[in-house]
Amino acid sequence: MTQTAIQTRVFPLGPGQSPLDPALREEVAQFLFTHLEEYGDDLPDIQACLDYAGERGGAVFTAREGERLLGASITNRTGMSGFIPENILVYIAVHGDSRGKGVGKSLMEAVTGSLQGSIALHVEPHNPARALYERYGFTNKYLEMRLTR
Template identity: 50%
Template sequence: MITIQKYSEKDKIAENQKKEIVKFLFEHLEQYGDPQGDIAAAVNYSLGYQNKPGGTIVTATHQNNQSLVGAVVLNKTGMGGYIPENILVYIATDKKLRGQGIGKLLMRNAIDSCEGDIALHCKPENPAMQLYKKLGFTTKYLEMRLKK
């Protein structure tokens, strides 16, 4: 049995919970991940630290041993209409439990928990692409970035 927990900029969570989410994402994002410092920054943004707009964090915990089995981080963009109100920054499920519907459960809860549209960036070869399409995400633009 899986328990879903939702956090936003309105919630104060313990530092150890926040670190657990960051550590989980770092471990289970694998080749699609970022350095722990970047993940921590996105989590802090979702929680509204340093006057950031906030967002939504959804976690899935296994009831038997209270271990994290999945997490999603959405950040508010502070925009709307021409740019979606939210961006999906991270989603990961426990590598040993993939294919059991945890990602879909997390995404449905994240979608229901935030207001406005959601954008995400996904490499074409990422297996999560199929989940996003099933949930109604479409490809509107090809993203390009200039790194300075």
């Protein structure tokens, strides 16, 4: 497996933090829209997730090789703790041409290493991303149920 020189960066967002540079915000939103593929959301939903992080708290994580964006993640702070995890990992994706080279692991190390408190996420049972999450200690004690309206 090829080892890539990957640089990860964390952009903490929310009250008291600098807003995300608009060009980076657009780059991350478009990147996630493209590379989440069938696990993704519409662009306005990804932009709303970035808005929430900017207003209420969260972070953007990037993984680059030089200037090239290879992976990105967005987390939101829930504002709760104990009864509900402090953070939600909403999106994570690696460029379709750069998977299987450790970029996802670099992002997960940045996410788990820099966030304070517990982290929740949801993943479809057969998504290979599940193995990545399990590697970083995520378990699925609960069955997620939703009333979608």
